[in-house]
Amino acid sequence: MLVDLAEVNLPMYDEPKHPRLQQYEHEHTKRWSASVASADAFVFVTPEYNYGPPPSLINALNYVYKEWNYKPAGFVSYGGVSGGMRAVVTEKMTVTTLKMVPLVEAVVIPMVAQHLSPERKFVPNDLHIASAKELLAELARWGTALRTLRQAS
Numbered sequence: 171m172l173v174d175l176a177e178v179n180l181p182m183y184d185e186p187k188h189p190r191l192q193q194y195e196h197e198h199t200k201r202w203s204a205s206v207a208s209a210d211a212f213v214f215v216t217p218e219y220n221y222g223p224p225p226s227l228i229n230a231l232n233y234v235y236k237e238w239n240y241k242p243a244g245f246v247s248y249g250g251v252s253g254g255m256r257a258v259v260t261e262k263m264t265v266t267t268l269k270m271v272p273l274v275e276a277v278v279i280p281m282v283a284q285h286l287s288p289e290r291k292f293v294p295n296d297l298h299i300a301s302a303k304e305l306l307a308e309l310a311r312w313g314t315a316l317r318t319l320r321q322a323s
């Protein structure tokens with residue numbers, strides 16, 4: 171399932187209690203909790219701002235806790251010459267705090283503007299496609315392996 175954070179439109183974190191308690195006051199948090207809980211594995215598509223992650227992604231990660239636990243996290247990153255990899259380094263630290271398993275396999279898209287059609291649709295090259303296949307295969311393996319931990323928690 172594709173989830174667009176712009177559509178989810180979470181406000182800056184505004185729950186009074188720590189998310190590990192799962193005592194959510196706001197409807198937007200309850201909806202986000204159900205969305206995250208419904209998935210067994212994630213691929214985060216991330217740009218890079220000032221060598222770091224987009225605040226919207228970190229905010230969305232912070233909103234819930236147990237719903238992320240024991241799930242694998244893959245990354246597709248894009249940007250300028252670094253292909254968003256500096257943002258991913260920081261995002262990996264955050265997801266490990268949420269007890270997720272960040273994957274080594276990744277799709278990296280440097281100079282993303284050069285891969286857009288005149289209609290501004292992304293047109294992948296062979297490396298992007300091969301990387302995506304490896305990432306998804308590994309995501310499925312980890313998603314299956316971590317099921318045991320998810321069921322035990």
Ligand SMILES: Cc1cc2nc3c(=O)[nH]c(=O)nc-3n(C[C@H](O)[C@H](O)[C@H](O)COP(=O)(O)O)c2cc1C
Nearest residue numbers: 217218219220221222248249250251252253254282
């Ligand atoms: C404030 C700001 C900081 C940026 N910093 C970086 C950066 O550190 N590294 C990079 O590769 N691109 C950087 N960019 C370029 C963005 O990655 C690029 O605009 C990208 O398309 C943003 O993705 P989005 O439009 O999906 O949010 C920056 C753009 C802005 C507006």
